[in-house]
Amino acid sequence: MDELVREMTPVLWHIARSYSVSASVAEDVVQSTWLALVRKHDMIEDPAAVAGWLITTVRREAWRAAGRARRSVSEDDLERRLPPAASVEEEIVVREEEQHLWRAVHTLDDRCRRLLRVVAFSVRPDYENLAVELDMPVGSIGPTRRRCLTKLKKLLQESPIDCDPASTRSQ
Template sequence: MDSNTEVLGGWRSGLCGWDVLVERYSRLVWSVPRSFRLSHADAADVYQCTWLCLAEQLTRIRRPEHLATWLVRTATRQSIAVVRARGREVSLDLWEPESTLPAPDEVAITNDRQRRLWSALMTLNERCQRLLRIAAHSPELSYAQVAEALGMNVGSVGSTRSRCLAELRRKLEALQ
């Protein structure tokens, strides 16, 4: 029996397993909406909705060893829904004090770097995109946790990550 099975079983029987689950997978769940470049508030909403969905579906989870994958998929669906909804809105932040705004040239340079990075990232295959997003947003996750979340073999996470980063570097150099 793996640790997720024990924790889920403990939570179902009223023990303190929920805190263990949240602590174990919090950064993974948080990394998904942030990888969609959602605002902090929207990412927090997705994060909360994902945990709410887990609480609602907890008794239906048949394979606790795949919990990380279930959480990533649920957070991804929630993030896509937010992106679609936000695509119909125009956001204006009129309450930002002018003194804290960066200089226009700093904004232009930052925007250009981000645009090039995201352009290069989006040309990678889906597996590399997902792996690099999780690595960037949840670097503390073990290879086993990343492998579980992405449905990969643990032994291939490091080499795949290296190949993906090398490909991303090549694509970024080509964009300069």
């Protein structure tokens, strides 16, 4: 039996690890396989089939262990996988700031609103199409955008953020 353990343990270990389980889980799988052999040794009719039986048993155990590992994600793993969550207070502040920004944008003239929306939501706006859509020369888009942003900044600085909870519920 010692010789069998010495020869087969590295093979069983390799098979268990091939199921992408951790080293500690692979150790448990190999140990469970040896325990199963001890418990069921009387069921084995052909001693030449022991190696095949061990290999089949370790595969089944490793497959089960890998499935359990995938299903049971620890809290630490879950926290690492989830994006950091903002507190309710932080979410409310962000929402208030966004509403404040869009209220200010709505007070701008139509050309500024349209230009800032395109620039805000496009990584690389196509200035030629934008010039046609806004009926303005391509060369004036940059300066116009700068003037619109300056107006928006001034509006945001002049009007404080409304933090009254009643005003956010009605919107």
